[in-house]
Structure formats: structure tokens, C-alpha cells
Amino acid sequence: MRVSATVTQPRVEKNLYSLSKKIKLYGQNNDYPQKILDIVGASGTGKVCVDVYIKFIEGGGFIDAQLSTVSLNDDGETANSLLTKCASDLRYFNGFAILVKYDGMAKPFAYYNIPFEHCRLEINSEKRYTGRVAVHSDWTSAEGRPFKLTDVKYVHKYDPVTVPFEMAEVGGAEEYLGQIFYYTADGDLNYPTCPFDAIVTDMLTEESVSTVKHRNAKFNFLPSGILVRKGIKPATTEDGQLDETDPETAQQISSANEIKAMQGDANACKIWVVDVDADEETPEFIPFDAKNYDKQYEYTERTVQENIGRMSMIPPILRGVDVGAGFGADLMKNAYDFMNSVTDTERRKLAAAFQRMLKNYPVQFVNFKVAALTYNLQTDGTVSQ
Numbered sequence: 001m002r003v004s005a006t007v008t009q010p011r012v013e014k015n016l017y018s019l020s021k022k023i024k025l026y027g028q029n030n031d032y033p034q035k036i037l038d039i040v041g042a043s044g045t046g047k048v049c050v051d052v053y054i055k056f057i058e059g060g061g062f063i064d065a066q067l068s069t070v071s072l073n074d075d076g077e078t079a080n081s082l083l084t085k086c087a088s089d090l091r092y093f094n095g096f097a098i099l100v101k102y103d104g105m106a107k108p109f110a111y112y113n114i115p116f117e118h119c120r121l122e123i124n125s126e127k128r129y130t131g132r133v134a135v136h137s138d139w140t141s142a143e144g145r146p147f148k149l150t151d152v153k154y155v156h157k158y159d160p161v162t163v164p165f166e167m168a169e170v171g172g173a174e175e176y177l178g179q180i181f182y183y184t185a186d187g188d189l190n191y192p193t194c195p196f197d198a199i200v201t202d203m204l205t206e207e208s209v210s211t212v213k214h215r216n217a218k219f220n221f222l223p224s225g226i227l228v229r230k231g232i233k234p235a236t237t238e239d240g241q242l243d244e245t246d247p248e249t250a251q252q253i254s255s256a257n258e259i260k261a262m263q264g265d266a267n268a269c270k271i272w273v274v275d276v277d278a279d280e281e282t283p284e285f286i287p288f289d290a291k292n293y294d295k296q297y298e299y300t301e302r303t304v305q306e307n308i309g310r311m312s313m314i315p316p317i318l319r320g321v322d323v324g325a326g327f328g329a330d331l332m333k334n335a336y337d338f339m340n341s342v343t344d345t346e347r348r349k350l351a352a353a354f355q356r357m358l359k360n361y362p363v364q365f366v367n368f369k370v371a372a373l374t375y376n377l378q379t380d381g382t383v384s385q
Contacts, residue, residue, distance in 0.1 A: 046206065062368065157188075
């Protein structure tokens with residue numbers, strides 16, 4: 001089949017704009033990164049895979065001891081601390097953002113991580129990119145507060161050469177917001193697509209299966225059986241409705257409400273007592289077989305978990321999956337070596353980005369390489385990383 005004849009849906013809707021907010025939309029509802037965070041947070045396997053991947057991107061931190069421990073802002077955050085945050089955003093969104101603050105001499109003195117999901121690209125009335133990044137903590141009003149354009153901060157992209165001119169435009173260093181080092185793997189003028197976008201559907205499926213299992217345990221009928229005994233026919237009104245003023249009828253209605261309360265895990269293995277109209281010699285006990293939906297989803301659950309792990313390139317042993325040979329040191333070391341090779345590209349990207357950001361920093365650093373994680377089994381049986 002010809003590729004040109006296929007019909008596909010774009011993973012991130014392109015060329016959508018909001019003139020009222022003066023931004024290019026990140027997805028149709030401007031909530032693509034927020035949705036990614038929600039989806040991963042609801043998928044157990046997805047969250048584990050993302051966390052493991054971030055761990056190996058961050059690695060052992062910067063090799064340069066001076067760089068790894070230097071404080072880069074007023075909050076006392078070190079370069080390694082910023083590296084951790086950038087590694088997380090890089091894995092979730094294929095991008096990250098750092099705010100660079102400048103002093104009165106147009107020299108950088110502080111660096112702050114900005115959550116990537118807070119950033120959007122500013123446009124003018126002609127839908128052209130202005131060269132600034134719009135920053136807001138709640139673009140979709142998910143926190144319940146109305147969106148106000150005055151709360152948006154429009155910050156120039158990182159370019160140390162233009163700092164003196166931008167600073168003069170706003171009236172000096174005290175009014176100057178700084179610049180944003182806005183990095184994406186998909187180009188400067190495009191919003192990046194999540195690296196694991198292709199398995200987002202699997203993560204949603206895992207969440208759905210978990211919801212079914214939860215509802216099965218929480219709201220399914222789990223009594224041991226039904227005890228049918230001699231009862232009295234409920235009284236009715238002239239129109240055939242139950243007469244709730246009748247004491248016996250009111251008691252039976254109360255019993256019906258109690259039956260509804262028999263659902264769920266807290267009432268498992270109890271007995272129902274049911275009154276019937278007809279006279280009977282002895283009560284009858286009827287075993288009750290509850291419908292269990294868990295087995296119907298075992299295959300689905302197993303396959304989506306395997307697919308999430310495989311597409312994330314996380315070895316089973318690092319996801320806590322039984323590989324049939326225990327947690328042997330050789331297996332774990334091989335898994336570490338594999339993940340280090342998989343995440344080498346991301347570590348090099350981060351090293352190059354920090355080298356560019358810190359080029360004009362008062363302290364000059366020599367090595368920006370990020371150390372890979374190591375798995376070493378000590379002679380006393382402990383593990384060092």
C-alpha cells in the first residue's frame with residue numbers, strides 16, 4: 001500500500017493559535033503536556049518506566065565536581081539539582097526550559113528551572129512567532145481560578161548578545177525578567193512531541209483495566225449466599241404501589257436498602273436474608289456465585305504492560321518483573337549497561353545545553369559530561385551506584 005494513500009491523525013495538532021492569549025496552542029485544547037502528565041500518573045507501568053528512564057538520563061550527575069556542586073540560584077540549587085529537573089522534562093516532553101537572570105552588567109548570575117508544561121510560544125496579531133516565551137502556571141484553569149492575561153509573563157528566548165538592549169527597553173536590571181533557554185528536540189519553532197507518545201494509548205488502557213478491577217472489588221456483590229425464608233406479602237395501595245405506611249412493608253423496604261449495602265469489599269462473604277410471598281416448610285440456602293471480571297482482563301493487562309515496557313526500552317528486571325533467574329548481579333549489571341547506552345544521547349544533549357547556558361557564567365567549567373550510572377556489587381554484598 002502506498003504511504004501517500006494512508007490516513008493518519010496527528011499526535012499533536014499543528015498550526016493552532018489563540019489570539020486572545022497571544023500564543024501558539026500546544027495541542028487543540030492547549031493542554032497536551034498537562035494531559036501527558038495525567039496519563040503517566042494514572043499508569044503504574046508507565047510511571048515506573050518513565051522514572052527509570054529519567055534516573056539513567058540524570059546518571060551520576062556532572063563529572064566535574066566543581067560544576068556538580070556550584071549553587072546556581074538564590075534558592076541554593078546546584079547544577080546537579082537543575083540537571084535532575086531538566087532530565088525529567090526532557091523525558092516527559094522532549095524539551096526543557098531554564099530561566100537565566102542577569103545583573104546590571106548584563107552578566108548571568110542565576111538559573112531557575114521552569115516546568116516545561118508552563119511554557120508556550122508567543123505570537124503577534126499575524127500569528128507570527130515574536131521570539132518570546134509565554135509562561136503561565138495554569139493555562140487551562142485546571143486549578144479552578146479564571147485565566148487572566150495579566151498573569152502571563154512574556155520572556156525573551158536565550159541570547160546573551162541581546163540582553164543590554166532588552167534591559168534598556170524595560171528600564172533597567174530590576175525590571176528585567178531575564179531570558180529563557182527553551183530547548184526542544186523538535187526545533188525552536190515547534191512544540192515537541194512526547195518521546196513515548198506512541199504508547200500513550202497503552203497507558204490509558206492500563207488505567208481503564210485498573211479502574212475495572214477496583215470497581216469489581218469495591219462494588220461487586222460478594223456475599224456467600226442467599227437465605228430465603230417465609231415472609232409476608234407486602235401491602236399495596238389501590239394503584240398497585242407499595243404502601244410505605246404499612247409496618248411490614250416499611251421493614252421489607254429497609255431490608256432492600258440493606259441488600260444494596262451488601263456490595264463491595266467491606267461486606268464480602270456475608271449472607272443475604274430474603275422474605276418470599278409463598279409459604280414454605282423450611283428455609284432454603286442458595287449459594288451465590290459472584291461475577292468476577294478480573295480474569296477477563298488478564299491478557300489485556302499483561303500485554304499492555306509488556307508493550308509499555310518494551311517500547312520504553314526498559315529491561316524487565318529494572319521494572320521489577322520476574323525474569324525467572326532472580327535478581328542476579330550479572331543480570332542487573334547488563335541491564336544497567338543497556339540503559340546507559342540507550343540514554344547516552346539524552347545525557348549528551350543535556351551536557352551540550354548546560355555548556356551553552358553557562359558559557360558566560362563568572363565561573364568557567366571545563367567538563368560538562370554527565371556520568372553514566374554504574375552497578376557495582378561490593379564484597380560485603382551491598383550495591384553502589
